Amino acid sequence: MDETALFFFREHMDALPIYQALEKAILEQIPETRIKVQTSQISFYHKRLFCCASFLRARKKAQLPDPYLTVTFGLGHRQEGGRICGATEPYPGRWTHHAVLASPEDVDGELMAWIREAAAFSTGKSSPGAASNTHRGKTAQQDI
Numbered sequence: 001m002d003e004t005a006l007f008f009f010r011e012h013m014d015a016l017p018i019y020q021a022l023e024k025a026i027l028e029q030i031p032e033t034r035i036k037v038q039t040s041q042i043s044f045y046h047k048r049l050f051c052c053a054s055f056l057r058a059r060k061k062a063q064l065p066d067p068y069l070t071v072t073f074g075l076g077h078r079q080e081g082g083r084i085c086g087a088t089e090p091y092p093g094r095w096t097h098h099a100v101l102a103s104p105e106d107v108d109g110e111l112m113a114w115i116r117e118a119a120a121f122s123t124g125k126s127s128p129g130a131a132s133n134t135h136r137g138k139t140a141q142q143d144i
Contacts, residue, residue: 012055
């Protein structure tokens with residue numbers, strides 16, 4: 001992990017172990033992943049963006065664990081399950097999902113299966129729509 005990632009957690013150091021477990025699992029299971037640290041999220045790219053980690057409040061504040069980390073990923077279908085805090089379909093056949101993690105142990109086989117599927121799904125998306133989203137004022141997280 002580099003200094004920019006540490007800076008991202010400057011006000012949320014208690015969530016750093018959750019992120020470290022997530023980053024380690026992604027780098028081990030999805031070779032050639034690139035990481036980009038931004039102001040509001042840490043993005044994971046294979047050929048395209050497939051996942052990001054942030055402090056997005058995917059639940060009401062009172063329902064969020066302390067510490068927490070929100071993982072956002074895109075799939076070609078709506079994934080149901082208790083760990084999924086929200087799912088939206090910003091484009092036909094492209095579902096954005098949010099999962100809130102409370103501990104490093106939450107980076108488990110189920111979550112990583114979804115993230116691997118998200119990486120494969122992002123690789124298969126056509127590029128014209130993805131490239132134009134930045135010009136329409138959308139964030140990278142909305143393009144998942």
